[in-house]
Amino acid sequence: MPLPPELYYLSNFRTALAWVGERYADLLTTDEQLFLRDFAAIDWPAQALLVRMIMRRGVHFRRSKLVYAEIGDTEAAAAVLLARGWICDRAPLEASEVAALLRKDEMLAQLPLTDRRSTQKKSDLDAQLQSLGLPAKPFSDWCPALEDSLYTLQVGEFCDRLRLMFFGNLAQDWSEFVLADLGIYRYEPIEIGPESRGFRCRQDVDDYLQLYRWRERFEAGEPAETILHAQLAFSSDNPHLLSRHARLQFQIAQQLERQGRLDEALALYQGCAHGEARWRQVRVLEQLGRPAEALEQAQRFSSQPHSDEESQRLERALQRLQRKLGVALTGRRQASAECRFELTLARPEQGSVEFAVRDHLHDNAAPVHYVENTLLCSLFGLLCWEAIFAPLPGAFFHPFHSGPADLYRDDFHARRQHLFEDCLALLDREEHGERIRQRYHEKFGIQSPFVFWEGLDEPLLEQALLCIPARHLRACFERLLRDLKANRAGMPDLIQFYPAERRYRMIEVKGPGDRLQDNQKRWLAFAAEHGMPVEVCYVSWDET
CATH class of the missing domain: 3.40.1350 (Trna Endonuclease; Chain: A, domain 1)
Known part of the structure; x- marks a missing residue:
């Protein structure tokens, strides 16, 4: 039975759970399978309250703040969730946690403060409370006279794992459904079969979460060495996870280099598959006073550069090192006249x-x-729409992709080479204008990694098609395909x-x-x- 419109968020959550249950049944633990079954079995008001809590920030919620007209009696709904153990009303809170949940006047009235002057800032009251060194205890023990209670979400991390399985990442959240429902975001409809999914095995999910936790710790300012040794043992045969690991390794190596820990940085760069790690090796060898080794590496890398950017950086390094070592300058390209x-x-x-x-x-x-960068990228995106949104295995695995999941992988073009060749062949026959106009009108407003709808009106489109020769467009599009991330x-x-x-x-x-x-x-x-x-x-x- 369909839910009323005001329960759109619950409908969306049910859809996501059904999607995960259908496509990832073999990856789910017993507890996860039980949650899917039990969630479907409880009354919708309890379902709705749980989803509201999942979609809000944090894990602690005062009963008085959980007021939703469409749910009605939230206390009755909470009782169902308490019985399941999905929320708790006796979670121990540290002093800082309880202070964050109270207003200033409530802190003065409820907490055991020694200085109760109302002229103090709330931050001062928080500091005073923490200085008392009181042990963690439930909200009701902190504030026994307050006519309120606290619910703590117990399944937040668990639901994040389900969200990860659905979206294939933790950057997207449940608001994607809402934005799509409201028409703010529109997505290309892709035929997604049961076999299309972001994770092939349970280890892939665990590995993603481990990498995510390491990145969170690193970005929070934790010293590099506390993460470095743990992540060195990471291994996977999943290309997407290997790419994420390489990016984290590269960022740790950069931090070590900035700190002057050059030998450690060099070792990490040498074992790193990130696209910028090779030329950073050359720079670190220079900083270590080992120019001959740096020159040898630069020559080896420049014979088979990975990208135009790397080629440019290595060429500069070669000129610099050859001058420093008194070696005859070689390989210098003539700069084009500006x-x-x-x-x-x-x-x-x-x-x-x-x-x-x-x-x-x-x-x-x-x-x-x-x-x-918008015009040429947009023309490329419109002409090559079918190739970009081809429903290849592992490219799309939920309805909210703005582009393929493997867009910046090294094999993106190779997997679709014949499709891109068919699109670019239209330029050779001067038939590209008709295709681009057709896609512009058919797809207008649909999310794309290349098309900037807000900057592409019809007069601009028509002027571009009239004035830019097809051979120039082909050259630009081929350059894009050589390195989609850098050359755009x-x-x-x-x-x-x-x-x-x-x-x-x-x-x-x-x-x-x-x-x-x-x-x-x-x-x-x-x-x-x-x-x-x-x-x-x-x-x-x-x-x-």
């Missing part, structure tokens, strides 16, 4: 330097748009169209004192190689 022009503009009262240049250059016959950034800020002549130019804007970034230099070199019209505009302010 096509530049200068403007002196009145300093705008508000807005960025990019907008000031856009407004200055704009003409009805030659419109200028601020696009940065660094594109010029502005684009100017000349519709009457069916041509365009892109413009990178640099304000006073601003310099080209590495990814922008790589983009400019690429554009020059393919004959794409790109200019750099250097702006100075007219202070008169």
Whole structure:
């Protein structure tokens, strides 16, 4: 029997539990299977109260704050949850926990404070309470005269594990359902079979949670060495988990390097599969005063670079090390000449330097748009929509994916190579415009990792299709596919169209004192190689 609309959150939670029960039955423990069965068996008011508590922050909830019109008698609903052991009303609280649950006037009236002056800040009362060194005890023992009680969620961590199985990550939460219900987020409908899931075995789930806990401890400022040795023993055959582990290793190594613990950092970089770990090895060897080893590593890595970014960094290191060691300079590429022009503009009262240049250059016959990385990425996303959202195993495993789960894995393109080739072949036949327009109208507003709907209106789309040659689009899209994460950034800020002549130019804007970034230099070199019209505009302010 369907629930009324105001219980949308309970409907959504039931859907998620059914999804997990159907697809992960073989991964669930006995306790998890019992929870799914018992949750379905209790009355809906108790179900609704539990879901409300799960979706709120923290684990402690005062009865007086649990007021929901659609549930009604929350005390009766709580009694059902207490009987199941899913919540508790006698959980011991530390002094800081009870202080966080009380208002200032309640602290003065209920707690054993020695100084009860009302002029004190609540933080002062909290500090005073903690200084007493009182043992942890239930809320009712802290505040025996307060006409209220406290419920503590006992299944929060357990439900987080179910949420992880459903979404495949802990970054998404139950609000995804609400945003989709309200039409705020729309997702591409994907045919998801029972075999499509984010975790193949129970160990994958446990490993994800272990990595998540290590990352939480590291980001909370825990010393690197307390995490370092534990994570060195981590192993998995799951590519996604290995990628997460490599990122954590790299961040720990970076912290060691910043702390001057260079030998430890080097050892960690050498065993790390993160994409930036190789050139960091070269830098650390330099810092350790071992330039010959650094040069040897740089030469070995540069013979087969993993990305354009790595190639650029290694080339610089080679030049630097060869000069330091007095070795003949080799392998230096000729930098492409920068096509530049200068403007002196009145300093705008508000807005960025990019907008000031856009407004200055704009003409009805030659419109200028601020696009940065959005336009070319959007055209790529529309043309290659079918390839990006292909329902391959492990790519989609719940209804709320804004893009495939393996988007930034090394094998993303290889797994879909024939699909991307079919999409890019439309450019060769000059049939891309029809496909892009069709997808624009069919998919407008649907979440995509590449299409920026808010910055892509029809006039801009039509001008781009009219003025940008198909061969330039193909070159840009092929470059994107070489490294989707790195190469989607660094594109010029502005684009100017000349519709009457069916041509365009892109413009990178640099304000006073601003310099080209590495990814922008790589983009400019690429554009020059393919004959794409790109200019750099250097702006100075007219202070008169």
